[in-house]
Amino acid sequence: MLKPNQIVSGLELWQWRNAAIQAAIAVDISPKEIDWLLETIANLDRLTLRLETFKTWEQISISLSFTELENLWQRRLNDSLPIQYIAGITSWRKFQLTVSDAVLIPRPETEILIDLAVAAANDEIKAGQWADLGTGSGAIALGLVEVFSNATIHAVDISPAALGVAQTNAENLGFRERIEFYQGSWWQPLEFLKGQFSGMISNPPYIPSDTVLTLQPEVVKHEPHLALDGGADGLNYIRHLIAVSPDYLRPGGVWLIEMMAGQAETVRELLENNGNYRDISIHADLAGVERFAVAYRN
Numbered sequence: 001m002l003k004p005n006q007i008v009s010g011l012e013l014w015q016w017r018n019a020a021i022q023a024a025i026a027v028d029i030s031p032k033e034i035d036w037l038l039e040t041i042a043n044l045d046r047l048t049l050r051l052e053t054f055k056t057w058e059q060i061s062i063s064l065s066f067t068e069l070e071n072l073w074q075r076r077l078n079d080s081l082p083i084q085y086i087a088g089i090t091s092w093r094k095f096q097l098t099v100s101d102a103v104l105i106p107r108p109e110t111e112i113l114i115d116l117a118v119a120a121a122n123d124e125i126k127a128g129q130w131a132d133l134g135t136g137s138g139a140i141a142l143g144l145v146e147v148f149s150n151a152t153i154h155a156v157d158i159s160p161a162a163l164g165v166a167q168t169n170a171e172n173l174g175f176r177e178r179i180e181f182y183q184g185s186w187w188q189p190l191e192f193l194k195g196q197f198s199g200m201i202s203n204p205p206y207i208p209s210d211t212v213l214t215l216q217p218e219v220v221k222h223e224p225h226l227a228l229d230g231g232a233d234g235l236n237y238i239r240h241l242i243a244v245s246p247d248y249l250r251p252g253g254v255w256l257i258e259m260m261a262g263q264a265e266t267v268r269e270l271l272e273n274n275g276n277y278r279d280i281s282i283h284a285d286l287a288g289v290e291r292f293a294v295a296y297r298n
Contacts, residue, residue: 006065010057013042016066017049023077033076033083040087041069063088080217092139093146097169099137102161104227106139109285110203110258113292114143116283117201120254120294127151128198131248133186133241134158136227138166138179140201145175151198153179156189159226186237187244197248203258204237206230234260238267246276249297256294264290271295 017038021031035049042062048054064072064086075081084090084105090097092106093114099105118126127150132141135155144153157163163183170176182189190197207228213220219228230236238257245255255277259267264282271277277295285291 006062007059008062008066010054010060012066013038013060013062014052014055016069020073023073027077029077037083037087040089080221082218082222085222092137093143095139095142095169095173097137097139097142098165098172100161100165101222102159102224103137103165104223106137109287109289109291110139111143112283112285113140113201113203113256113258114147116256116292116294117144117199117254118147120256120296121148121199125198125252125254128250128253129154129193129196130199130201131156131187131190131197133200133202134204134227134237135166135181136162136203138169140203141166141179142169142173142175144201145178154182154190154193155179156182156184156186158183158185159224162224162227186240187248190248194248196250197253198250199254199256200241200245200249201254201256202241204230204241206234206238206258206260206263208232208234230260235263235266235270238263239270242267242270242274242277246274246297251297253297254294255297256292258292259290261289261291264293267293 017034020034024031024034038044038049041064042060044054072086076083076086082105084099085101088098090099090105093111126148129152130144132155135141135157138155141153141155155166160183163181167181170179205228207230209229209232212225212229268280268282271280276298278298280295282290283292
């Protein structure tokens with residue numbers, strides 16, 4: 001959690017910003033990261049930063065001490081620590097979510113899963129039981145709660161630390177009473193609700209094992225590999241979700257997942273060959289990559 005009310009002068013913060021920008025340029029990090037960080041931890045807006053009017057302010061409240069800020073910034077420069085982990089927060093849909101190295105940083109493309117769920121669900125499905133499997137930061141569960149005001153959301157993660165982050169986010173955003181949290185593997189904690197789910201949604205690990213270590217250093221060094229590594233071909237957990245979900249979904253229930261570029265046709269074939277799904281469709285992200293699969297329980 002962020003620590004409130006560390007007081008610094010505008011001049012001190014201006015001097016730190018200038019030094020940080022020069023250091024970022026020297027190692028090919030975008031200076032925009034510094035201003036995003038100051039917007040987040042000091043509540044400064046872009047115009048104030050661009051015009052540097054904060055330089056004359058006597059006091060600015062920031063959520064990190066200068067010592068913490070500088071130590072974390074050095075880790076950004078020297079060890080590729082993601083800027084979101086420095087701030088302890090990231091934006092996703094209309095939310096500000098707490099993040100730590102216990103969870104993946106929610107990506108903008110995953111926001112589309114929520115829109116696909118809305119498009120796929122009729123009124124009855126929208127008001128039913130929904131499962132977010134592998135909830136991580138809780139982003140998807142929170143997105144569902146926002147758009148399905150009458151649904152009951154069940155969020156599952158195998159990592160107790162990740163569940164702690166998700167519960168913190170639900171509490172901070174006023175949705176703690178709307179989401180049930182469970183520690184366990186995929187559907188396993190929800191066996192008592194077999195056959196009752198209107199929808200399942202998941203952003204599971206889908207990176208092939210031998211590809212994980214080739215990702216950006218920010219990801220390889222700091223984001224949890226448990227949430228990335230999908231086995232030899234990246235499809236271990238997607239196969240599991242395809243095989244097991246028919247036992248949990250009601251007839252007409254919706255199945256939605258995110259996947260990696262290049263996996264769409266295999267996922268479609270797996271769904272078709274299972275025999276329990278109909279109206280299977282593949283959807284692209286904003287970059288045109290086939291990223292999402294939607295299907296309905298027969």
